[in-house]
Amino acid sequence: MRLSNVSFRYRRRDPLVIEEADADLTSGEVIELTGVNGAGKSTLLRLLSGLARPTTGTIAGRPPVVGFAPDRFPTDQPFTVTAYLRHMSRVRGGARWEPWAERLTMGHLLNTPLSDLSKGSAHKVGLVQALMAEPGLLILDEPFAGLDVDTRETLPVIATEVAGRGGIVIVSDHQGGLRGLPGLRHWSMVDGHLKEGTVTPVERSHATVAVTLPADELPRFLARVRDEGYQAREIEESNG
Ligand SMILES: Nc1ncnc2c1ncn2[C@@H]1O[C@H](COP(=O)(O)OP(=O)(O)OP(=O)(O)O)[C@@H](O)[C@H]1O
Numbered sequence: 001m002r003l004s005n006v007s008f009r010y011r012r013r014d015p016l017v018i019e020e021a022d023a024d025l026t027s028g029e030v031i032e033l034t035g036v037n038g039a040g041k042s043t044l045l046r047l048l049s050g051l052a053r054p055t056t057g058t059i060a061g062r063p064p065v066v067g068f069a070p071d072r073f074p075t076d077q078p079f080t081v082t083a084y085l086r087h088m089s090r091v092r093g094g095a096r097w098e099p100w101a102e103r104l105t106m107g108h109l110l111n112t113p114l115s116d117l118s119k120g121s122a123h124k125v126g127l128v129q130a131l132m133a134e135p136g137l138l139i140l141d142e143p144f145a146g147l148d149v150d151t152r153e154t155l156p157v158i159a160t161e162v163a164g165r166g167g168i169v170i171v172s173d174h175q176g177g178l179r180g181l182p183g184l185r186h187w188s189m190v191d192g193h194l195k196e197g198t199v200t201p202v203e204r205s206h207a208t209v210a211v212t213l214p215a216d217e218l219p220r221f222l223a224r225v226r227d228e229g230y231q232a233r234e235i236e237e238s239n240g
Pocket of ligand 1: 010035036039043044
C-alpha cells in the first residue's frame with residue numbers, strides 16, 4: 001500500500017491538516033503512530049482506512065478488507081452489544097465475532113445497551129467489530145485509552161497475529177502500549193507532516209486521588225474505574 005504526496009483539508013480554504021505525506025506500507029508490519037493532540041493522527045488514519053479521501057495525492061494498494069476501530073466508538077445507537085455485533089457480522093458476510101468477544105473478556109457485557117458502556121468497554125466493541133472480518137489492514141485509533149489491564153496485554157498479541165497472517169496494522173497510541181514488539185515501525189505526525197522512524201517518548205506523571213462514596217456503591221465504583229484502565233483499591237474500611 002502506498003501514500004503518494006497525500007494532502008488533506010477538511011473544507012475549502014481551511015489550512016491543510018495533512019501535508020504531502022509519502023509512505024509505503026508492507027504486508028506483515030505493525031506501525032505505531034504518535035504525535036501531540038491535534039497533529040493530524042486521526043485524520044491520517046481515516047485517510048488510510050478510506051473513510052476520507054485525500055484532497056490531493058493518492059493512496060494505492062489498500063487491502064480489500066479494512067478493520068477500523070475509531071478513538072471514540074459511537075455508543076448512541078439503540079442496540080445491545082450482541083445485537084450490534086450480530087448486525088456487523090451480517091454486514092461482514094457472516095464473520096465470527098464470538099471468539100473475539102470472548103478473547104476481549106466481554107461475556108458480561110453482551111446484553112448491555114451500547115449507551116450504558118464505559119469508554120473502555122465501548123472501545124472493546126469497536127475492536128471486535130474491526131477484527132471480526134480478518135482485515136488485511138487493521139487501523140486502531142488510541143486503542144489503549146481506557147482499556148483494562150488484561151486487554152492491554154492482549155492487544156499487542158492480536159496485532160502480532162494479524163501482521164503474522166500478512167495484514168498491515170497501524171495503531172495511534174500515546175501510551176506506548178506496543179513498545180517492545182519486535183520490528184515495530186514508528187511514525188509520528190508533527191504539524192501535519194508524517195515523519196518516519198521518530199519515537200515520541202512516553203512520559204506520564206501519575207496522580208493519586210481520594211474519593212469518598214457510600215460503601216454499598218464501592219464494588220461497582222471500583223469495577224468501573226478498573227474497567228477504564230486505572231488502578232484502584234480501597235484504602236480505608238467503611239465505618240458505617
Ligand atoms: N471534522 C473536522 N472538521 C474540521 N477540522 C477537523 C475535523 N476533525 C479534525 N479537525 C482538525 O484537524 C486537525 C487534526 O485533528 P486530528 O483529530 O486528526 O488530530 P489528532 O492528532 O488525532 O489529535 P488527538 O490526539 O487530539 O485526537 C485539528 O486541528 C482538528 O481541529
